[in-house]
Amino acid sequence: AQKVTQAQTEISVVEKEDVTLDCVYETRDTTYYLFWYKQPPSGELVFLIRRNSFDEQNEISGRYSWNFQKSTSSFNFTITASQVVDSAVYFCALSTSSTGNQFYFGTGTSLTVIP
Amino acid sequence: DVKVTQSSRYLVKRTGEKVFLECVQDMDHENMFWYRQDPGLGLRLIYFSYDVKMKEKGDIPEGYSVSREKKERFSLILESASTNQTSMYLCASSLGKQHNQPQHFGDGTRLSIL
Numbered sequence: 001a002q003k004v005t006q007a008q009t010e011i012s013v014v015e016k017e018d019v020t021l022d023c024v025y026e027t028r029d030t031t032y033y034l035f036w037y038k039q040p041p042s043g044e045l046v047f048l049i050r051r052n053s054f055d056e057q058n059e060i061s062g063r064y065s066w067n068f069q070k071s072t073s074s075f076n077f078t079i080t081a082s083q084v085v086d087s088a089v090y091f092c093a094l095s096t097s098s099t100g101n102q103f104y105f106g107t108g109t110s111l112t113v114i115p
Numbered sequence: 116d117v118k119v120t121q122s123s124r125y126l127v128k129r130t131g132e133k134v135f136l137e138c139v140q141d142m143d144h145e146n147m148f149w150y151r152q153d154p155g156l157g158l159r160l161i162y163f164s165y166d167v168k169m170k171e172k173g174d175i176p177e178g179y180s181v182s183r184e185k186k187e188r189f190s191l192i193l194e195s196a197s198t199n200q201t202s203m204y205l206c207a208s209s210l211g212k213q214h215n216q217p218q219h220f221g222d223g224t225r226l227s228i229l
Contacts, residue, residue, distance in 0.1 A: 009155070033215045043124075045205065045220040052215065091157065095214040101146045101165070102173070103218060107157035 002027045004094050006106035013082050014114050021077045021109045023092030029053075031097040034075045036066065039089040039108070051075060082113045118142070119221035121206050127227045134193040136224050138206030145211060147189035148218060149173075149181060152203040164189055165212070196228045 003026040013019045025034065036048040049059060051068050059066045063080045079086050092106045122137035140147065148163040150173075160173030162181040170181050178200060182190045189208075193200055203225050207218040 035217055037220075043203070043223040043225075045207075047217040047219065050215065050217055097214060100214050101209055101212070101216070101218075102160065102163065102214075103148075103158075105158040107155060 002029075002094055002096055002099060002104045004092050004104050004106040006090075006092055006109050008109045009107070010110045010112070012112045012114060015084060016081050018078060018080050019082055019111065021079075021090050021092075021111065023075045023077065023106060025073050025075065025092070025094045027094060027096050029096035029098050033095050034068065035093040035095070035103070036075075036077050037091045037093065039091065041088070045091065048077075079111075082111075084113050084115050087111055087113045119206055119208055119219055121204075121221040121224050123224050124222060125225050125227075127229060128193075128196050129229055130196060130198060132193075132196050134196050134226070134228075136191040136193075136204055136206075136226070138189045138191070138221060139187050140189075140208040140219070141187065142208065142210070142219075143186065144208035144219075145186075146209045146216075146218075147183065148207040148209075149179075149189065149191045150205045150207065151175070152205055152223070158205065161191065198228050200226065201228045202226060 005024045032053045034051045037045040039045045065078045067076045089108045089110045091108045093103045119140045149161045150158040164183045180192045205223045206221045209216045209218045
């Protein structure tokens with residue numbers, strides 16, 4: 001069975017602080033992809049990043065970085081120097097070779113950045 | 116850019132009504148999905164489709180049906196709306212048959228059943 005756990009339901013930080021959003025996944029497939037999405041108050045989920053199971057390199061994009069560790073089945077997302085515009089709900093998702101195009105989403109982490 | 120358009124942002128219907136939620140994508144994607152989003156439960160898959168006239172049940176299909184008569188359009192139907200179907204509904208699409216493609220989402224429809 002496939003499962004994604006985002007244990008942090010809500011996080012509040014003060015602007016300019018760094019924050020890490022945790023994502024832990026479960027799958028028996030050896031070929032899988034992990035995704036992060038951002039859902040601002042407007043409602044649309046915005047795709048942020050995709051990572052495949054064979055690529056454990058960390059990725060950095062501006063203030064965003066992602067740390068993928070197969071040993072702990074985690075794909076954590078860090079925002080450096082947070083800004084008010086980062087306030088949103090963030091979802092982690094998993095797709096695997098045995099489940100085709102179906103995604104398994106975590107329950108999301110609501111991030112509030114306080115000015 | 117991929118554009119997924121849902122016909123309504125907000126919708127209010129009455130118990131027992133038949134409700135149609137429409138979704139259109141403009142990128143010739145093969146796959147389309149309907150989710151509902153509820154606080155604390157994340158996104159739950161209702162139905163999805165890999166091709167025209169094709170549909171597959173997701174995790175919570177009870178009380179819903181879908182229609183895909185054209186590649187770009189995927190409709191969600193609440194046969195007889197009930198109050199427990201009050202929720203945010205999200206449509207998504209993705210390209211091809213590989214599981215590595217990101218899904219692209221519409222703005223969502225917030226549906227209230229009175």
